[in-house]
Amino acid sequence: MRRILQLLAPILLLAVAAPAADLTVGTATARTGQKVTGFIQVPAGVDTASNIPVIVINGARPGPTLALVAGTHGTEYASILALQKLAQSVDPADLTGALIVVPLVNLASFAQKVPHLNPVDGKNMNRFFPGKADGTQTERASWAIAQQVVEKCDYLIDLHGGDLDENLHQYSYWANTGKEAFDATSRALVLAFGLDHVIIQDYRPNGPNPLDAGGATSLSRYAERLGKPAVVAEAGHAGTTHSEDIDALFHGSLSVMRHLKMLAGASSPVEHPLWIARITVMTSEQTGVFYPLAAPEAYVKQGMRIGYVTDFFGTKVWDAFAPVSGVIVYIGAVPSMVKGNTVAYIGELQP
Ligand SMILES: [Zn+2]
Known part of the structure; x- marks a missing residue:
């Protein structure tokens, strides 16, 4: 027995001393305690290539991986700026687990100031998940994000806002999938995000769902299908970048991270949400x-x-x-x- 322990000792030591896993998303590989930027590369196909920026923050201690995505609608500016602020402000030394931050998916929409759609192929970039490797740019980008981001995360936050032609206040979505434990987890995340208007998406197998016409699959719905709880939050409107909107999305994301024990401190959940049952x-x-x-x-x-x-x-x-x-x-x-x-x-x- 003693002999076996002596033989095992160096192996056990190695196991304890081994660094936590590297996290690679696209061209960015972050080791434990590192923040690394890179790109999710979408190769050219029937139309042009795209290079979607990503920031990988691998915390000092192992824990869950949270993906934060914005700008599938590239003119919903408050959401894009909120994730830039988040990526800049989180120190990997303070983080348990890892963040995959994708602040701007729809680069052509942003550059050309085109609302709702990807001007390269005229498609809505939040409707085609999981996409396909040989489709048009929206489908190839969705495919890349499905493989690189959704597959690698445990939880997902998708940020939006009123687009150039939309006037809205702040709200989040909670998906009622009919799976009790899963729904309780995602409900707690949505409440932790802190916005006081919550729209219930009826994703139960036989439930009516007027927001999901035509069988289209959004990023959050795809994540939920893979068993990954998601929050969708919207703030900002009509091209504006007011700090109250950016900060609502920024602080909401931090509060979810505290709820998941990824950051120290208590989350600040909304106490009296207004539940909107039908749109x-x-x-x-x-x-x-x-x-x-x-x-x-x-x-x-x-x-x-x-x-x-x-x-x-x-x-x-x-x-x-x-x-x-x-x-x-x-x-x-x-x-x-x-x-x-x-x-x-x-x-x-x-x-
Ligand atoms: Zn949007």
Whole structure:
């Protein structure tokens, strides 16, 4: 026995002294205690290549891996700036576990100031997960992020905001998947994020889900399918970069990290969230010039006028009457309006 222990001793020592695993994402490999920048490379295919920036922060102590992604919509600026601030401010010496930070997925949208879509292929970069290796750029980028980011994380935070044409306050999404333990975990993450309006996404196998039309798969929904709890949070609107929006996303992310014991200190969960059980998407019946008459977070009664559309001569051609009573989650921010486009999201509160 003693002889065996003597033989084993150097091996046991080695095991204890061995560094925690390196973490590689794209071209960035961070050893324990390191912060390294690099790129998730999306090779050229049927269209151009892309190099998506990534920051890998490998903490001083082993623990969970949290992915933070922003800018799948490249003109939702507050979310992009929030992740830049986060990547700059987290010191690996203070961190337990690791962060994979992707502050700007949709580089062409950002560069060309094109909302909603990737101008390279005209696709929404938050609808095609897990993507495919031989598709158009959005699909190849989604494929790369699925392999490099989602596969390697335990939890995921996806940050958004009102796009160039959207006026919204701050809210997060919680997905009700019908899996009790999983849903309890993700619910705690969403509450830890701290925003007081929470939209419930009904992802139960037989539940109606008006936000997920056409079988499209968002980043968070793909992560949830792989069993990785996710938070989606939105702040900012219409191209603005107000510090109150950036800080809400920045501090919310830090609070989730504290909840996961990745940083010291207590998380600061929201105490009295407003749960929004159902979203009604209101679309315009006319093309023309949109005039909003309500602001985000306003409570409107069914039948109340929340805006109107004129033709290009200034004559009113349509009144936007609220189809349901609820909270205005988001409303059109600019005069451009096309028949069939979204005028507002109205959220019905959980009874
Ligand atoms: Zn977005």
